[in-house]
Amino acid sequence: MRHEADSLDLVEDLILAGMGVGLLPADRKPPPGVVIIPLDEPEVRLRAYAHTRKGRTMRPPLRYVLARLERGAR
Structure with missing residues (x-):
């Protein structure tokens, strides 16, 4: 399943709900329960x-x- 969102808060909520992973800016402080992992590939x-x-x-x-x-x- 794929989802597009224009709200980073919504992406974080979906991650916290166990609905998958998301792409977030590296400089954004994530809420408790969300871990930022650097992505080298693909670009x-x-x-x-x-x-x-x-x-x-x-x-x-x-x-x-x-x-x-x-x-x-x-």
């Missing part, structure tokens, strides 16, 4: 999505954020 990649309304991507604040995401992806 882990973070995916980020930006959903915008049509025509809104030229607004300066959003354009700035999208440009930062694109630079970070390279």
Whole structure:
């Protein structure tokens, strides 16, 4: 079974409930009962999505954020 969550708290709750394992940031302090084990292979990649309304991507604040995401992806 596979699950995607956009909440690290939810991922930790699923781990604590014995529902499997999850990928968590190494710099996040885990709650009691969750152990962070470094993962060397396979290489882990973070995916980020930006959903915008049509025509809104030229607004300066959003354009700035999208440009930062694109630079970070390279």
